[in-house]
Amino acid sequence: MAFPESTSLNLRLEAITPAGPRIKMFRFAATQGEALPPATPGAHLDIEVAPGLVRQYSLVEIDPTGTCYTIAVLRQQQGRGGSMALHDQAKIGAIYKTSAPRNNFPLSATPGESVLFGGGIGVTPLLPMYRALKARGETPHLFYWARTVEDFLYQEELAQDPAVRLLVTTSPSVPRLADLIPQFPAGAHLYCCGPEAMLNAFTDATTGRPAALLHIERFAPTAPTTAEVNTPFTVVLRRSGRTLEIPANKSILEVCLDEGIDAEYSCEEGVCGACQVTVLEGEVAHRDSVAPAAAHDREHTMTICCSRAARSTLVLDL
């Protein structure tokens, strides 16, 4: 995995702050103090945490001066190595290669009731979203589950807020998503980020609600289903004026890179959204975690690192 040089940033690690028994905050700043690309609530950075190891981390704060980005990282011994690299090897002053902020989990621009559900470190993108909704004059609700009281980020601030419920998962009779979601009207925007089991519970508990009002953020690739069989297909790149044959054993992205076509990418596993393109014609078999298939189809988008044509041909704005 790597970043295209043309779109990456070099940022200095400016501060490391413990924020719980297994959580640290990392603040990255521009090397010369210059303004950074703007970030919006819900955005994440792709960070090369060790050579060749790129991971996605949501911004836990939106810096009003636009000169730094802050992430919160849970040290996961059984994880995929990114959090261990940051917790155990990061040194203040080190330079990290990152993407510009990218937002696959934006707030709806339409005012209305919003309910945010965060599980563990998955609360990270929801915190700036919650603050932004309040700054817009709205009255959002935030439900935040953690294993112990010490695991809550910004515990002192959040505990004072009557619209926030801090829920310790080991407490008897802690409410579950299935108990809470029916309490909110069908017209409410519901946002969820947390472990896979929580996202699955959210999907189950929101069955029948309008898909456009359901917002999920995932940072781990979803397991492929046995129904996913790769077959060859044709891709027409409208802007490049090229037609490519995609064999069963390669992605559209791989063929584009083989052919010297300039395509943006980062994770290559369907989680970061860097390779998302506009679909002009054709039906897509979506296989990423960036957005639900219905949302991709509504927006005419697809990720070319893992999604494929559902039929013989796709026409892309690339």
Ligand code: FES
């Ligand atoms: S490169 Fe990350 S979703 Fe495709």
